[in-house]
Amino acid sequence: MGVELMIYMYGAVCVAMIIFNIVYNFISKSQRPRLNRRAKKLTYRIKPQLERLKDGKRLEQEHLDWLFKKLKRIGWLLALESVLDSAWLEDSELYELREHIDSYLIAIQPVMLYLAGEYIDSKPLHSGYFTYFLSRHGVPRQNEIESLQGILLEYLKKENFYCRVNSLKALYRFASAENVVRAILTQDDGRVFLHEKILTEGLLSFTGNHDELIKGLWRSFERLSERSQLAVLNYIRFKSPDFKEQMYGIMQDKSRPKELRLSAVRYLGKYSYAPALEPLIAMLGDKDLENWEYATVAASSLAGYSGLSVIEALKDALFSGNWYIRLASASSLERLGVEYADVIDIMSGSDRYAREMMSYRLETRKLQRTGVE
């Protein structure tokens, strides 16, 4: 009897799943027309408001009230995004008024502020979408409402990965260095994993003053976790040549985690710094097998320096027992423009590994030149 009951139960759930499938299919088929209908309604209501803005008037309170009411529902917010993304391209009247869309977005900031308070308590997917909307259609630079950014910092405390990523994106768009620094500190609570690549790429997309942001991040550097510190160092490497001394300090500080020191070595390879030359050469010459990663990155970084001591150090490193050190040294020699004649001692020497590696890099250069031609 138990077995029969189980079969019936499973059967019933299966039938329910089929029904769900059919219903879902109908709903998803109707989703697109519904979105289009809503987008049309929104366009119809937005157009006269844009006309008003064109004439130097303010938005009608009735319109704002209507937005307060409608945009609380995710479907209407999706429709608004559709209008801002593409509907104006399809509607000639709206197209004529497109230059006032930014002003419109500024004018509806009270609505956005209200919605920020509404969506923060809704489903994680809806909160995430709201922050996504702001990251795409938040107010342009310098026009932000400070309290909206304050609420976005609260969104960053939510344990939803996408909500955090989208909130950060919105804050990068709002261009306030101070708030981005606060955001980086807020997300760094260890509850949600954010890959350092996401943080670095995000910081690079910041629309405000990067120097200001870098200074702010540097001031808070020691309060960040290792992962966030790494993201910040990588970001600085892409954006500022003014941190050589600080990076040198990190590189030399043996109490710092390995990844941070390696990032500092990379920085000093990108932006050459005379005092770093000797330590880099020493790092490359370190025979301790445990330190092979430092030696490898130092070998790559030395491509940013010149001089006989650099060439000699790299040539010595071609005889290293570590494959990666040999590879990086050969690449750097090639990037430094050495020719076959400069490395004849290696090419005619007895160390097959050093010879092969150097020969490969020189051949690659030839291949690259052929490709360019």
Add this chain to the structure above:
Amino acid sequence: MDGFKLFFDIVGVFFVAYMIGYSSFLFLSVTVGSSTLYHSKLRNRLKSELSGEYYIPVSIVIPAYNEEVTIEQSIKSLLALEYKLYEIVIVDDGSKDDTSKVVVEAFNMHRINRPIQRRIACQPEEMIYESLDFKVPITLIRKKNGGKADALNMGINASKYPYFICMDADSVLQYDSLEKIVRPVLEEGDVVAVGGTVRPCNGAKIENGRVVSYHMPNRILPCMQVLEYDRSFLAARILFDKFNGSIIISGAFGLFKKSVVIDAGGYDSTTMGEDMELVVKLHEFCREHNYKYRIRYATDAVCWTQAPERLGDLCKQRRRWHIGLFQSMTRHRKLLANPKYGLVGTISYIYFLIYELFSPYIEIFGVVTMVLASFVDLLNIPFMILFLLIYIVYSAILSLTAFFARIHTIDLKLKFTDVLKAILLCILEVSCLRFMLAFVRAKALIGYKKKKHSWGRIERKKIELN
């Protein structure tokens, strides 16, 4: 007679328990699988996903053996991928045809003396070619024949980036598949492998890595495989993914963290199921070394592959899979019900042991028992027919649920005739093909050692790409 009755009673109880176990698993996997697909669709609609701004460098390794017909198209499709940071490494495993020649000529490759670090043992290279003329670097390594696993190991050794993708030379990646397959790595810190979704491309028209039209395949056999893929592979893998219990990542499309694969010893060239063996080995390795890890499944990272259209090819494929399964399970038998390996050892391993490895024998045993029971007049034929019908209807409904869940969530449009075809053929699949393949799998282990290095050729047509 009492002895017979007792025997059949025991067999009856065993089969009831077996079927309850199986139907519960199937039910759970299809339910969880479908709901996950719907949830992903919702996430996609509400933009809760990483956009393609974050690039993790990836090496695509393609082992090839006698692939002169398909290799050029495959590489061209890889060059059309919407991803910025990757390289393509083709390993010609001593092909007897002109695979290398086709690649060299089509992609303007130059012979080069490149040193390769042998971090995993593999057969020596004979020639290496490189081309820097395209969007991404292409490397061709011609090596001594050593089998697919050996070729993959060579590709890993030659790859430059920290993550690599293994794929078949005759498969096609969807335009956004790299972006999608690296997402789990960005979302979670400890991901060591990600399985992509492999879909039969029979019936699909693909242009620049995008599906422009789709219908159910014209031939019955691939059509049934489409349904089987959705029920057995898609749904089950989503379920296993929920508790980090995936023990298979298809060789046709998977992403791996190179350092961990190398530390674990790379692909095992003495097994036929090198893809499964590697994943089981990664579980074992990570658990034994207290390495925090996740093996994920990306439902939206799609690779299109050709499902066998001939019964002989399908049987060959399943035979090979079954041998691979047997080798992986026996080599890593210490996982069996071992709490040290968590749910992988208890749920995943036991499921694969009972419902995959032993299932053909159990099913054939069931048929033999029924024949015996009918001889001694102990078979309740009306009940047997009823039971069989329930089984068919139940499996068919689950197949259709998984199938429609996939179709609806990726916005594919089907004609009414396709729907009808799916409904009719899913009944045929669960009632006929399944038993036929059970028989093939049951025979698979006879004399398998003779062909342990073979590439298992299956006749394929050129995938239509524009």
